[in-house]
Amino acid sequence: MYIHNLSKENSILNSFISEIRDVTKQKGGMRFRRNIERIGEVLGYELSKTLNFQTKTITTPLGLCEMDVYNNEVVLCSILRAGIPLHNGLLNYFDTAENAFISAYRHHKENPESFEIIVEYLACPDLNNKTLILADPMLATGQSMIATFEALQSFGTPESLHLISVIGSQEGVDFVASKFPESTHLWIGAIDKTLNAKGYIVPGLGDAGDLSFGEKLQK
Template identity: 55%
Template sequence: MEIIDFSENNSLLNSYVREIRDVTIQNDRLRFRRNIERIGEILAYEISKVLSYASVDVQTPLSKTTVSVPNEQIVIGTILRAGLPFHHGMLNYFDGAESAFVSAYRKYKENHQSFNIHIEYIASPIITDKTLIITDPMLATGGSMELTYKALLTKGTPKTIHIATIIASKQAIEYCKNHFPEDKTTIWAAAIDPELNEEAYIVPGLGDAGDLAYGSKE
């Protein structure tokens, strides 16, 4: 399994990651959502480099030419609700892709120190032999990602799997290595952080991406 950590290299992507982490800039929800969307666009562009391509003839006003374009069927699967602006960013670039949505959330126990992950909703096309991109801005434990993948497997078996995230923990990376097909999975992360706190939030992370994008929930 290949793990790609974009924070290891200098690029404009780091500017958007800095802004979504900053506690002052986070107060602007519109800017937060737009930065998540921008990161989705950048990761989509990077993922596009490893897809298969085919040559297509194009008639311009002056002559014919040939352009190499992706020829894979792509399904972008997103974990609700925090993943919505990330999903939108991906679709801005993979505009012909199909979409899948899975509702996966933490249901905390009384002490708020432990939780179970629940899947309540799935809407997906058939994914058999397609390229599946699963997006979730925060890959904390890897549990939600695994359950989302298993839910999507009810719609078929994908040809390849790309896990796209903004901030992952090292723990989640190791978890995904053990729970996803090693020979056909790639993880793309804008940054990988060192640890989780007692409530399984990524540290330093950025907080709750869903709340920052759409407001707190009860």
């Protein structure tokens, strides 16, 4: 797997990530969602540099102009509900992309420190020979990414695969690297060292879904 950790270079991205981590700034849902969206835009821009480009002749009001534009058929797939702001940021840049959505969530059994990933709702176009961008803001254990990719298998085989995350744990990154095809690209804003006993990234930022949309009742 090709791992693109954008925190290794200084950029405005670090400012957005610092705000979503900061307990004094992350409490306003709209600001938190907008920062996730902006992070998606930055990650999407960096990803776009690896796409296929072809030269097209563009007619302007004053003449003709040759431009190199990407020609990949892109499908954006996000994991509900936390992935919605990240999806919107990517869609701002890949505005002609097809879209897929999947619900993958942690189901805690009797032991609150153990869980399984449950996949329920799934809507997806044909993936054959397309560029699949799979987005999940928090790459903690990596199990949600794996479960989502497995659920998408019946929709076809993409030509190329990109994973997008805002923050990940080293353990989660290592896990998906061992499970996804070697040609997969991971674009990530920051990689933290550890997970706690409940499988949350430390220092991380907390629950991205709750911070975006409010706390949920556990069933």
